[in-house]
Amino acid sequence: MNCDSWVSVGEAAANILKRGNMKIQSLPTEYEGITYRSRTEAKWALFFKENSIPFAYEAEGFDLGGVKYLPDFFLTVGNCWFEVKPFDPTGREIDKAKRLAVATRRLVFIAPGAPRAKIGLHAVSPSGRVLKDWQFAYAHDQGVGYICENLWNAKLEVKIGKVSNPSGMYGGIGPDDELEEAGRHHFPWSSTPAEERVTSRRGGRTIIVPRRRTIGDLRRGG
Secondary structure, rough: OOOHHHHOOHHHHOOEEOOOOOOEEEEOOEOOOEEEEEEEEHHHHHHHOOOOEEEEEEOOOEEEEEEEEEOEEEEEOOOOEEEEEEEOOOOHHHHHHHHHHHHOOEEEEHHHHHHOOOOOEEEOOOOOOEEEEEEEEEOOOOOOOEEEEEOOOOOOEEEEOOOOOOOOOOOOOHHHHHHHHHHHOOOOOOOHHHHEEEEEEEEEEEEEEEOOOHHHHHOOOO
């Protein structure tokens, strides 16, 4: 499957995120040979990589009743989607996540912003139910192994790391240091290779966007 058809260069050039009167231009960022659409996405990729959480980036696109959707990350151990937004998701973004969850029968997690201590994730179930404040958790001494709805006594949880111990009682302990370290990471300003840049003029302004992805890029994302 060629995912180029799902996100055009024009759409990438228009990747201006709006909240109220604020406009934020995403900065394509390279990490481990993959160009991510924003620094926030690259920081999540770093967190997953450093904490042995297998993932694929922009692995598959979907047509959800006329709405085309290319999810950010697929966590392969958890068999779930992981979306990254700059802020709390809007109603439209929640609706798209619901469509994805129902269509694929997989959980969809939404992270509001970059990695940080005690970040609360939105979780959308395959039935379309939306839950809030899910968190990352240690699997005892084996690193980051779960996303769960309660750090004290997780009755609902998703295993995301290759760990063998059962989750048990988390005791309110999450990987705050690891999340903070990934969130504070500074990528080089010119982290997107020049040969991967495309310049587009729109509305009198020049926007630098990454080149269109190929299926070879996607296969290198995990």
